[in-house]
Amino acid sequence: MADVSLHNVSKSFGGNRAVSGITLDIANGEFIVLLGPTGAGKTTTLRLIAGLEKADSGDIIIDGERMNAAGPSERDVAFVFQQYSLYPHLSVYENLAFPLRSPARKMLEADIDARVRKIAAMVRIDHKLENKSTKLSGGEMQRVAIGRALVRDPSIFLMDEPLSSLDAKLRGDLRLELKR
Template identity: 60%
Template sequence: MAEVSLSGVTKRFGADVALDNVTMTIPDGSFVVLLGPTGAGKTTTLRMVSGLDVPDAGHIMIDGRDMTGLTPAQRDVAMVFQQYSLYPHMTVRENLEFPLKSPILKTPQDQIRRKVDEIADILQIRHKLDNKATELSGGEMQRVSIGRALVRKPSVYLMDEPLSSLDAKLRADLRVELKSIQADSGATLLYVTHDQIEAMTMATHVGVLDHGRLVQFGSPREIYEDPVSIYAASRLGQPRINVLPADVFAGAPSGAVNIGLRPEQIIQGEGEDSFVQRVEHLGDQTRLHLTFKSHDLITVTDAHTELKNGDIVKIRPSKPFYFGADGARVA
């Protein structure tokens, strides 16, 4: 597979800056997830790497080669779009076979059949191989779209929220399968999502984008445990990080405006009084919705807790994050 390197990549659409001087290295064989809300620049980054859009400034390298002026076909990448990209007049099998029949690949027919059957089993669509694409449900169409990329062995896989249209069970199953396929093949995969669970469970690296700027790049654990800003901290973690005024607890450092507390950074049973507003039993854990000095916060507790609405819980912070007025982390 191949390393992908973006250096100072900028893209404008009129007065709007979609990507702002993005520099990032996607290591060979890594599973990189781009996180951020709509408009953050995630899909634009994929389109830059694929060659579907051209940067206004900066360079993109794949496997040490400058991609300037090269078409998508010349870049040896496979892209899965958020919306289905199938040939409606073809069967599922014919759609999956199509990339392998490219004059560039010249794949023997027996290998085509074997690869298609293997991917159809992984994506749970073997029983649909003889159906026309127009006879499939939305989720089945997206699985075929993913399959069209997986049957190939390009330098880089590019995926734009490929699981968003699937039901919860299949989405969970395919998270495991995609990660397994990527790990077994050593593929380089750049994956766009707004789903932090996908990022936490699949990624070797996460790139957090905000209005076209890359604000943090590292492993999911690094970003979760050492966020550079409130924005980066809020991208990972379920429930979301609690952000309160810094002076709500004693001991805030100079320049701190907010304190950030993840559930495990709230110690229960000691400290100051908070009040239970709601108890959510989730099976393996229980979420407590608390009110502390007129501020709302969420933490987790034992699955079999007997706490109920109106109870008093003493809490204190443990190794919290502090942030300044601009949202950046304060040491």
């Protein structure tokens, strides 16, 4: 995990101020939740940390390094979007394995297989590994999206309403797993 700091960060879209002077320090390994009404800037704040949006002002610091100009690939961030963002032509297994097959990772296929199966069991989707993502329920697709973030073991996990499509029991179980 990594330390993340936002110092007086602001972001506007046209005339609409989405984030206004937020200052926030998140310690390595800390688990935090952003709460607020629709339009309060929660998703924009996550997108700023991930590098998917550029701050109009202020500083975004990850592990002591100013990241304002750094792109998403330079931040070692996994982002679970509210919309599932799965590859529809790939199986659940292939969706989970996809980030591990990056040439930069240089992982052995046996290690990829072990990691995919471990994470699939954790998010309780291991019985669907051969299914295409188009054959899954909304809750199953959300679990695959969470698994795809977890499988990478990034420095920062960002999740935008990751548990909203899950039933109450699974939501509670996954909360415990995510805190680990």
